[in-house]
Amino acid sequence: MSGHSKWSNIKNRKGALDAKKSKIFGQLSKLIRIAVKEGKSGDPQHNSNLRAVLEKARAQNMPKDKVQRAIDCGLGKSESGRELLQITYEAFGQFGEAYLIEAITDNPNRTSGEVRFILSKHNASLAGPGSAKFLFERTQDHVYQPKIPMVLTDEQMTMVQELAEELLNNEDVEEIYCSTGGVN
Numbered sequence: 001m002s003g004h005s006k007w008s009n010i011k012n013r014k015g016a017l018d019a020k021k022s023k024i025f026g027q028l029s030k031l032i033r034i035a036v037k038e039g040k041s042g043d044p045q046h047n048s049n050l051r052a053v054l055e056k057a058r059a060q061n062m063p064k065d066k067v068q069r070a071i072d073c074g075l076g077k078s079e080s081g082r083e084l085l086q087i088t089y090e091a092f093g094q095f096g097e098a099y100l101i102e103a104i105t106d107n108p109n110r111t112s113g114e115v116r117f118i119l120s121k122h123n124a125s126l127a128g129p130g131s132a133k134f135l136f137e138r139t140q141d142h143v144y145q146p147k148i149p150m151v152l153t154d155e156q157m158t159m160v161q162e163l164a165e166e167l168l169n170n171e172d173v174e175e176i177y178c179s180t181g182g183v184n
Contacts, residue, residue, distance in 0.1 A: 028060060032074060036073075085106070087103050087104075090127045090128070090132035091126050092127050094123035095159075098136070098146075099124070099178050099179075100132060100133060101167060101175075101177075102174045103172045103174060111170075122159070124163060136177060151180075152180055
């Protein structure tokens with residue numbers, strides 16, 4: 001009869017619902033930050049992209065404090081008063097594929113620990129500066145493209161996609177570029 005108590009059912013349902021909301025709020029926060037950066041304004045009356053994203057956030061019942069935190073982050077302010085830093089992490093996956101992970105954070109130690117943990121769960125590891133970046137070239141629209149794209153099997157690409165998805169779920173990670181050419 002284990003797992004049949006009322007509390008257990010409520011806990012499991014609430015946990016699943018909270019995980020779903022967290023993922024949606026993370027994606028909306030990222031969209032808000034991008035809209036603020038591109039529009040160079042945190043005022044929805046002067047930034048039409050921000051206004052559209054805020055309507056989506058309201059439709060999902062995103063709390064005002066999370067919305068304000070995302071706007072402040074897009075403007076370069078953080079709640080702790082520290083300056084926001086843009087950091088590029090370099091990593092290698094279990095199949096030898098290279099990753100460039102761009103993050104914006106007010107606490108680089110926390111972010112690197114979180115990125116390192118996610119990578120280790122997927123048999124990947126952080127690399128030193130410059131060890132993976134030479135495998136990419138930056139285009140004029142500031143996007144990294146692999147110089148020589150790696151070819152992986154469908155099963156391996158699925159695992160690469162799972163890693164990229166988990167990294168993107170991290171609140172500080174903005175973009176991911178992979179030497180397979182299929183992730184970002």
